[in-house]
Amino acid sequence: MKDAPPAALPAKLVDPPWLRKPAPAKTAAGHPVVPGLEPPGGRHVVWEPGEREQWAAMRPYGGPWADGDWEREAEKVRDGSMYLPSQAGFLASAPEPLARPLLAAWEPPPVTWNFDHSLKPIVARFEEAAWDVSVRMAKANPFGTGPVLLPFLGADVARLMADWLYRLKSAQKLSRAWFARHGLGAVPYLVPDALGKRVGPRRNAVHALRAIEGDVAEAARVHGDEAAQAVAALLADEPEQSEPAHERPKPPDLPQWLDTEALPRPVLRDGGPRLPPGAARNLVHLWAMALRPDAFPGAREAAEETAALCEPASLTAFAWAVFEAWRDAGMPGRSAFVLPALGRFGDDATVRRLTPLIREWPGQGGHDRAAAGLDALAAIGTDLALLHLDGIARSGRYKGLQRQAQVKLRQVAARKGLGDEQLADRLVPSFGLDASGAMTLDYGPRRFTVGFDEQLRPSVTGEDGKRRKTLPKPGAKDHPALAPAAYAAFAALKKDVRAVASLQIARLETAMVEGRTWTPDEFTAFFVRHPLMWHIARRLVWTSGGTAFRLAEDRTPADVADDAFDLSSDVRIAHPLPLGDALPAWTEVFADYEITQPFPQLARPVFTLAGGEGRDGRLARFEGLSVPYGKILGLTRTGWVRGPALDGGLQRWISRPTGPHHVVIDLDPGIAAGYVDLHPEQKLEHVWIAPAPREYDPAFPIENGFAAVGPVLLSEILADLTRLG
Structure with a gap:
């Protein structure tokens, strides 16, 4: 296959400007110069509304000093024996006839800690008299002390702010705030340097002038028409290539393992040629730079422009080939572009291949890599991708990854204005099945x-x-x-269906236990008419408005007598406990029709408390049992959560939420986190109901004890406890 000519490709792909070496700074020979200009004299303090009062009200260090202490304490300021922040506090508080001459002679040593809090009350009090000391201290710590210069407008501060704007990343916010405050008022102080011969000050001043909004050339006219015209020409010219170091980040280096000539390079649409090796490599560079759009503005757009020209399937193959090359190289770090590229160009086949790897990576020391894989699934965003993301969120082997998948799904659900389970209903693909589910x-x-x-x-x-x-x-x-x-x-x-089946069956069993409901329209859309979920739904008993029903072969609701039934209220999956006396009749109906259920429903064991049992908040009949640790771990499949690792790394309890309360099983000796079979036998010390998961404490009773738990959930909890015995 032929390579595409450069003319057929976006210019920023053929020659990405971010990858060019910066040109040397312009010299004065090619720069407009107006000799003899001087910045305006004088110093001005420009306050924002209420700012001076706010600074003056700041509580100074040191003191308070009594009337008879001023002279004695002033001597400590003169000889430097007073703590430096207290010196500043003294100057902000002492009577002005004493404080003003002290301030004029005050030469505190420059400090690297933040000193703006100490200086602001002094600036508010003495304004221009505090100028020199403020500038000297700010130079020592632009980030921490520099804010004290915000009200000052003068030649030395303007030159200092221009230098910080160009040179110091840490002072960016401050210097931009200073230029935003003073605006065109700062221009006369910058023009002499901008039109001068000295390279450093000229570079700083020009960069600062470009940051000021408004008619900068007109503001420069205070230096004459020639200066105004020179500034206008200067600003009309392209910015110098020698941009500030903090604004010219180094493009990421592509790793040595990436050999784009050995990969299936993307091809142009409609059977066009493929990208040349250099363009393919530049495309990966664009992917890497697109992760930092603030640092490389336009890189993401250039990558998307290229993607629009290429066959989507070829981009998918290219992204997967890059991923495979990365895996073959041992998945080294500093390759952050690999998984986002799969998220951008991956398809359902990518999802099927990537999900098993995501599930394995945390166990191989690759939790961050697995988290990036979750981002890729969410970015692919197809129903199948979100379904697999949902699967990790529900049944992830590694709890940290499982929690991150849950957060990711909640973000997706929030963008769609849905709850977690509402989103899960909508994630089940139809897999190309026809209306009959075949x-x-x-x-x-x-x-x-x-x-x-x-x-x-x-x-x-x-x-x-x-x-x-x-x-x-x-x-x-x-x-x-x-x-x-x-x-x-x-x-x-x-x-695909194998991946869906166990997840959906478990989800519906949980919905039965928790009493989740669907509106009639939701039930019809997600179960009656869904070509896959129909196969599960027709094998269950449902309830609506107090009447139990099933879905007949023609997909219409039918009651226990096979009479048609209209849905008029919310629908839920029937639990056998509320079915009561109707349970045998429904069992007979399902037997007659030879309907096999996806999970135990009609044949599900039900349990209740013996008279008065559990009202004290304890289930004594289960306490004292010795249980293999595997059975304890198995409880997590039905909603129980292991407690945190305490002393010795032991998880001393396992609990299950019951709405506002928690059922807690205290374990002796406890499950060793990371070494679960260290103690093969676990004794159930206490089985109790508590406001929150914790070790047994009789000081936290729940009124009516276990009678506060709903009968269906209580039956399920008793079933779990019974299976332990």
């Missing part, structure tokens, strides 16, 4: 229909109506293009 695979001379069972396992049926264990491989008589494509589609479908 997929027809065409081999040419023969066709197969794919359906799903209660666990969302695919089943294949031929045109003869016979069930097959799996889809047959294409044969010699099958269509040479249709059959392989259908076979590949089935392989992808199996893989």
